[in-house]
Amino acid sequence: xKNFDINEDPHRRFNPLIxxxxxxxxxxxxxxxxxxxxxxxxxxxxxYDPTCYLCPGNVRANGMNNPQYESSFVFENDFAAxxxxxxxxxxxIKHTFFKAKPEQGISRVVCFSPRHDLTLPEMExxxxxxxxxxxxxxYTDLGNIKFINHVQIFENKGSVxxxxxxxxxxxxxxxxxxxxxxxxxxxxLKSYYDKNQTTLLEDYVKAELKxxxxxxxENDHFVALxxxxxxxxxxxxxxxxxxxxxxxxxxxxESTAFAKILKQLTTKYDNLFNTSxxxxxxxxxxxxxxxxxxEWHFHMHFYPPLLRSATVKxxxxxxxxxxxxxxxxxxxxxxxxxxxxxxxHYKSLVK
Amino acid sequence: xKNFDINEDPHRRFNPLIxxxxxxxxxxxxxxxxxxxxxxxxxxxxxYDPTCYLCPGNVRANGMNNPQYESSFVFENDFAAxxxxxxxxxxxIKHTFFKAKPEQGISRVVCFSPRHDLTLPEMExxxxxxxxxxxxxxYTDLGNIKFINHVQIFENKGSVxxxxxxxxxxxxxxxxxxxxxxxxxxxxLKSYYDKNQTTLLEDYVKAELKxxxxxxxENDHFVALxxxxxxxxxxxxxxxxxxxxxxxxxxxxESTAFAKILKQLTTKYDNLFNTSxxxxxxxxxxxxxxxxxxEWHFHMHFYPPLLRSATVKxxxxxxxxxxxxxxxxxxxxxxxxxxxxxxxHYKSLVK
Ligand SMILES: O=P(O)(O)O[C@H]1O[C@H](CO)[C@@H](O)[C@H](O)[C@H]1O
Ligand SMILES: O=P(O)(O)O[C@H]1O[C@H](CO)[C@@H](O)[C@H](O)[C@H]1O
Numbered sequence: 163x164k165n166f167d168i169n170e171d172p173h174r175r176f177n178p179l180i181x182x183x184x185x186x187x188x189x190x191x192x193x194x195x196x197x198x199x200x201x202x203x204x205x206x207x208x209x210y211d212p213t214c215y216l217c218p219g220n221v222r223a224n225g226m227n228n229p230q231y232e233s234s235f236v237f238e239n240d241f242a243a244x245x246x247x248x249x250x251x252x253x254x255i256k257h258t259f260f261k262a263k264p265e266q267g268i269s270r271v272v273c274f275s276p277r278h279d280l281t282l283p284e285m286e287x288x289x290x291x292x293x294x295x296x297x298x299x300x301y302t303d304l305g306n307i308k309f310i311n312h313v314q315i316f317e318n319k320g321s322v323x324x325x326x327x328x329x330x331x332x333x334x335x336x337x338x339x340x341x342x343x344x345x346x347x348x349x350x351l352k353s354y355y356d357k358n359q360t361t362l363l364e365d366y367v368k369a370e371l372k373x374x375x376x377x378x379x380e381n382d383h384f385v386a387l388x389x390x391x392x393x394x395x396x397x398x399x400x401x402x403x404x405x406x407x408x409x410x411x412x413x414x415x416e417s418t419a420f421a422k423i424l425k426q427l428t429t430k431y432d433n434l435f436n437t438s439x440x441x442x443x444x445x446x447x448x449x450x451x452x453x454x455x456x457e458w459h460f461h462m463h464f465y466p467p468l469l470r471s472a473t474v475k476x477x478x479x480x481x482x483x484x485x486x487x488x489x490x491x492x493x494x495x496x497x498x499x500x501x502x503x504x505x506x507h508y509k510s511l512v513k
Numbered sequence: 514x515k516n517f518d519i520n521e522d523p524h525r526r527f528n529p530l531i532x533x534x535x536x537x538x539x540x541x542x543x544x545x546x547x548x549x550x551x552x553x554x555x556x557x558x559x560x561y562d563p564t565c566y567l568c569p570g571n572v573r574a575n576g577m578n579n580p581q582y583e584s585s586f587v588f589e590n591d592f593a594a595x596x597x598x599x600x601x602x603x604x605x606i607k608h609t610f611f612k613a614k615p616e617q618g619i620s621r622v623v624c625f626s627p628r629h630d631l632t633l634p635e636m637e638x639x640x641x642x643x644x645x646x647x648x649x650x651x652y653t654d655l656g657n658i659k660f661i662n663h664v665q666i667f668e669n670k671g672s673v674x675x676x677x678x679x680x681x682x683x684x685x686x687x688x689x690x691x692x693x694x695x696x697x698x699x700x701x702l703k704s705y706y707d708k709n710q711t712t713l714l715e716d717y718v719k720a721e722l723k724x725x726x727x728x729x730x731e732n733d734h735f736v737a738l739x740x741x742x743x744x745x746x747x748x749x750x751x752x753x754x755x756x757x758x759x760x761x762x763x764x765x766x767e768s769t770a771f772a773k774i775l776k777q778l779t780t781k782y783d784n785l786f787n788t789s790x791x792x793x794x795x796x797x798x799x800x801x802x803x804x805x806x807x808e809w810h811f812h813m814h815f816y817p818p819l820l821r822s823a824t825v826k827x828x829x830x831x832x833x834x835x836x837x838x839x840x841x842x843x844x845x846x847x848x849x850x851x852x853x854x855x856x857x858h859y860k861s862l863v864k
Binding site for chain 1: 514515516517519522523524525526527529533534536537538540541543544548549591592593594595596598599600601602609610611612613614615616617618665667668669672673674675676677684686690692693694695716717720721724741793794795797814816828830831832834835836837838839841
């Protein structure tokens with residue numbers, strides 16, 4: 163019998179945001195890998211690609227022309243997962259097993275830059291501030307639509323994440339219901355707020371800053387950290403220090419600080435394996451259902467799949483799908499690695 | 514305004530097993546695909562591969578030799594995610610945000626056959642019955658160990674699912690806690706059973722057999738269906754008709770019927786895209802915590818990633834990770850496609 167050592171012994175950690183556990187196997191990073199390798203494109207991209215449906219002036223799938231946009235550009239997704247049609251529907255409560263209801267929604271694509279070859283870490287702070295303003299405008303505009311109660315801003319980056327076009331862009335899916343993960347989060351935030359009159363994430367950020375070992379970046383208004391309960395090897399969260407519940411409530415200073423931490427974090431990611439680091443990221447914030455939501459606290463999740471190198475990812479498969487998420491490196495170790503990486507993008511050194 | 518048509522209109526469906534919703538976008542299957550294609554090995558495999566660490570007689574990573582096994586063969590995973598060491602641990606309830614506890618477990622590999630080149634659909638019924646007997650023995654042996662309260666039997670098949678070796682094999686992760694997904698399922702099963710005195714899945718199977726349109730295969734003792742709330746394009750469940758709560762309670766007839774439906778379902782899968790169909794599968798059944806568990810009802814989940822062809826999978830990424838799972842084809846359509854596929858393996862026709 164030995165005493166529990168969280169850095170060495172297999173254990174489970176609890177995620178209070180969604181009330182789920184994760185299995186952590188610190189010793190398992192050593193196992194050899196004989197499995198699938200990802201193909202990562204190392205091709206130099208042109209500033210403008212005549213075949214790209216997101217570049218300025220080009221034609222999209224629906225036959226429409228993109229404008230000659232100069233900063234960001236937003237358009238309606240041509241193959242949206244939801245539609246705006248109002249549907250007549252009688253709730254049939256007899257159906258225990260066949261419960262379904264129509265869902266209204268709008269789905270948009272946000273081009274981050276007219277430049278085909280630039281990703282977030284390679285952009286200027288002013289350009290990222292402009293993306294933040296675009297997100298604010300979309301959150302407001304979509305949120306103001308009567309049937310929209312939730313606005314999900316996210317980015318799939320890299321072909322490993324199902325992204326079919328390297329042109330820097332994200333998406334927004336706005337809809338009438340709270341999506342499952344958001345509802346779970348809201349339930350946790352709400353019960354914490356009702357009990358403590360502070361937001362869960364305000365107290366969590368304080369506890370993390372005190373602990374220190376999972377912090378990746380800190381500035382005046384934001385913290386980037388590997389959450390104690392992270393699932394993905396290099397998963398992070400950007401959390402506002404102030405209990406601000408939506409992006410439209412940022413002060414000017416907060417917007418700039420957010421732009422800076424976004425650039426720094428994504429630069430560190432690229433520097434980790436000297437590759438354009440794939441991830442899915444997205445913002446969790448107050449629903450747009452017209453209620454006040456003091457329990458909500460702005461944060462952004464980054465879920466990157468890579469584990470060992472630019473080509474070896476973590477597979478969330480059998481045990482993870484049927485049992486629970488499992489990780490092979492401690493969050494503290496990942497945070498240490500990310501923290502020590504340079505803020506200067508590797509490509510700018512090569513040039 | 515139009516009336517809700519579940520076959521045409523975007524909607525959400527509810528999964529009563531884990532209390533989560535899924536977004537269904539029936540119209541979205543039509544969108545073009547320009548993204549990542551998977552590489553699927555079409556290489557003919559030898560019956561015996563001298564470099565395979567699972568083939569009979571060969572040497573494993575830890576230096577040990579596999580026996581000259583003739584049916585199935587079980588060994589302890591050389592790179593297990595959990596360990597058997599007993600760990601001294603004082604629960605520190607002060608930690609709201611840093612909740613962790615040591616986890617004890619055992620992880621085993623189950624080789625399904627000495628033949629390197631055979632997968633489930635290509636095996637004889639007698640061989641699959643033998644795998645079922647092995648699962649029964651492992652469930653009993655592991656379940657009898659004092660610190661083991663849950664035995665997760667699963668298979669990762671194909672390199673897309675992180676499987677590094679085509680030699681037919683599955684895994685068993687047995688541990689002291691109920692994994693997250695199992696705990697969620699148990700909560701639903703329990704509250705249904707307490708209310709109705711029948712198992713949720715007994716009533717669900719009856720309702721599905723009556724509806725008919727999601728059934729893929731039915732025999733005397735088992736049903737294979739695409740659940741109403743399926744997430745993956747061709748996700749299925751095999752459910753026992755009788756409310757049997759664990760694999761060790763199968764009658765001889767049930768074991769044979771289970772072997773048959775396993776062979777049929779995996780054959781249909783292979784025939785879908787004329788490929789060795791990748792998936793993660795696993796059995797959910799009663800925990801081994803010494804309690805009775807009348808609420809549990811044996812079932813097996815199949816989570817296959819492919820969507821359009823042998824090389825184009827569904828990406829569960831940005832919206833799915835941050836919002837909720839989303840599918841592009843209705844479960845009814847998937848069931849119809851699978852139902853109509855032949856039971857005769859495509860490879861046996863070529864020969
Ligand atoms: O089969 P392996 O090599 O143990 O590992 C595979 O299955 C495990 C259980 O689902 C996952 O944790 C790993 O990420 C995956 O690569
Ligand atoms: O960017 P696309 O082509 O809309 O699609 C991508 O992101 C969506 C939202 O996460 C997913 O549903 C798709 O599976 C993925 O391929």
